[in-house]
Amino acid sequence: MEKYEPKEIEKKWQKYWEDNGTYKNYSREKKFYALDMFPYPSGVGLHVGHPKGYIATDVVSRFKMLNGYSVLHPMGWDAFGLPAENYAIKNKTNPNIFTAKSVANYKKQLEMFGFTYDWDREINTTDPQYYKWTQWIFLKLFEKGLAYESNAPINWCPSCKTGLSNEDLEDGKCERCGSEVEQKPMRQWVLKMTEYADRLLYDLDSPELDWEDMIVEQQKNWIGRSEGVQFEMKIKDSEEKIEVYTTRIDTAFGITYAVVAPEHPIIEKLKDKISNYAEIVQYVEDANRKTNLERTELQKEKTGKRLAEIEVINPFTGEAIPLFVADYVLGGYGTGAVMAVPAHDERDFEFAKKYDLSIVEVISGGLITENAFVEDGILINSEDYSSLSSQEAREKMADWLEKEKIGKRKVNYKMRDWVYSRQRYWGEPIPIIHCEKCGAVAVPEEQLPVMLPDVENYEPTGTGESPLAAITDWVNTTCPKCGGPGKRETNTMPQWGGSSWYYLRFIDPKNDKELVNKELEKEWMPVDLYVGGAEHATRHLLYARFWHKFLFDIGVVSTIEPFKKLLHVGLIMAEDGRKMSKRWNNVVNPDEIIAEFGADAMRLYEMFMGPFTQSIAWSTSGVSGTKRFLDKVWNVGSELAINKHINFESSADDSGKHDIKVLLNKTIEKVSKDIEAFKFNTAISQMMTFMNKFPGLEISINDFEKFLIVLAPFAPHIAEELWETIGHKESIFLQAWPEVDEKYLQDEEVEMVVQVNGKVRERLMVAYDVTEDEIKETALENAKVKVFTNGKEIKKIIFVPGKLINIVVVD
């Protein structure tokens, strides 16, 4: 018997599958689209954490193939990004060179795992034939008014020298480099994601989407819908007014002042009336200089300035109250102005304490001399509304505002429109031409793609233009509308552009007439299983859903959601429990693991480590466990191939035959269920339990073949090799998944627990279908049981068939 040499058989079968197109069986009746979040091919290559999600989709893909599905399981490259660009800046070479090298390296590493990828469908976001369609989508958004230019202040990373979207921030810092971002007004392209806010929110609960709670909740929080009212407060002795937004209109009789954000236009409008205007201007300038971080994290000390002499009117009481400017009010949310109720809002309470403003209690239940009482309650001091509940009052007061035409019900979102331009080189050019006469004009569709030209210097300029601005040949063009002189847009798209629709391109990767063929799209969409990192919950997954809904609206796609089932991969930490990082010198390279244990053992180990979505520390000695398991499979399989029948201990009798059939059928059942439920760890432990019966039990070759098919999704190479050794000519992956034989799901004998008052006192081997009457006598007469029942009155007996009998006695 030959020894199990993974290295040889793995190469052999990887070549065989590729040469024979074993996976490309696309004409079956049922379809399954399994997708991984495609990687950014970095220069350093994979560590053992990266492939975990790919292994899971591969297991599911192979399982589905064996169950008669056409399976689409593609891979590609999200290749626009900073590392390649930084390499280009340093070496003054086109980032394409770096990208191509990294892609080749990644592909080589991925191929060692024996994944079922159809490499004919490989895509790369930096390929002009690909980004042509990314640009096309932008043009459609522009055409529908969903892409617009804005000059509002946005997040600016001084180190990356580019504007960023809210989704690109982490704790108010640049997600890529960790620098604190500034607020900087600049011309930029913005996508109207807020127009889709409601659908993005509500469709999270639609039956077309079946995601983990964690991700759903994160998106809901991010979208941040709140229902309230917006109403106007008149400025006393003036025609001007401010609009404020609140979710707590029930507290309106407790308003003692109002606040506007530093960027609020009313300040400028009232400058003749504000007696301390110079001071106010100074405050606004100071506030603008603060970074996001200073403005939000240093919240312990609130600051503000009263707009001297200015007073606003509370429409409910007619009372005139002071108006402040303070940076605890955000300019970008709601109206940028709020009513302040110190008795029932913590921030207002703190501010009122500091500036000695009055605090009026209007909801009973708290102790407002100590703290703001922020919960709902019963209204007091609120004229006609007194003694209503907060909930009732909110309805009645909103009704009144609407009737008087002072205000209206209003929904607000935390989510902002998507800041879509970057002042960097390595991204898709935005297909727009600026014309002095016509304004921003779309590049005609037939001129796509707008190619990203080579430049001499890839360094970001910091001026609000990308390095493309330096190529005057490219920038200067003619306006497609009037034929006059025009200038090309020099900003590029963010990293998230290409990845917001790539799942559609895999379906029809070479189509140069349309983004995706409609028939094929209907055939394959939605993605049935999507696996990737949880860090994309509020970035990629939000953007992709937004674009998908837009593509649905313009008739490109037929489903309202792109990804049916979403699963996040739990991180693999280093053995020391920290994140794997060059910095800590704790990175484990998959090439070395595969060289030592084989790809199959590595695949098994990563699926066996623990629950798939949980983050767990790597253990190289753990891989030796799954390797030992495969050794055993190899030995039993090889023995069988020679003898066609196995009986390690010659005395195995007929009952052994029944036992192994039961174990086999239980294994088939459990593995099938567990793969569907993504409980790969318990599926593998069941297969281990099965193999642990050898030597000892007798098994026929037919039964062992069934086991091999069940093992095949996890350890495809060894399964295929043994399948061949046994004498089969056709790939194991063209076989049918074994059916569970119901008559072999029940053990003949089971262990029955005998309890007294719920405590285990004895275990008896009994026929599985023993009845209460049959077992009662035996149990009561049992010596160990008697010790605890002697001389006591038996109150009742509880019997659970096949499991236990519990004798309840009076103590």
Place this chain on the structure above:
RNA sequence: GCCCAGGUGGUGGAAUUGGUAUACACGCCAGUCUUAGGAACUGGUAGAGCAAUCUGUGGAGGUUCGAGUCCUCUCCUGGGCACCA
């Protein structure tokens, strides 16, 4: 502060409607084999006790014949959001 997910042996973890707590694996211990080390294989492995037995799923209560699982309170860990009015 708010939202989500979790707390089970030395370690990763397992446990249908409440029904044998610790499956499977790592590690460790002992044995076999080996010139030796390693590998491989076999057996053992929650804690206390000579034993019968007792105690054990973060903690405190509760419901129940019976609770890792259900209820109330509480502590801790990881993740997300966060001056969003």
